[in-house]
Amino acid sequence: MKLIDKIRRMFEKKVQVFLYHHILTKEEQKRQNITDESMCTNVDIFKKQCLSYKNKGYTFLKIEDIYNIQKGNKKFPKKAICITFDDRIYRYRRKYFRIF
Incomplete structure (x- = not known):
């Protein structure tokens, strides 16, 4: 069995789970005074992802x-x-789950 096939089998029946904290526009980020960008994802980037x-x-x-x-x-x-x-979660569910 090739390595790539072994890797594919490893990820069969697995779920990739992503955790987000804040999803905001740049304006919302400034208004809420969020300076730590590791805690915030830009809404456009989130949509693209x-x-x-x-x-x-x-x-x-x-x-x-x-x-x-x-x-x-x-x-x-x-x-x-x-x-x-x-x-x-409720704020984001209403605002962004339409993407899915």
């Missing part, structure tokens, strides 16, 4: 989906990704 995964055929999963997959109640997609937020 999500669209890139969507265009590559990834299925966006909610935590509930992962639970149902583990229980055998839902089929595991070929490529899976889960995006989580450290806090303010």
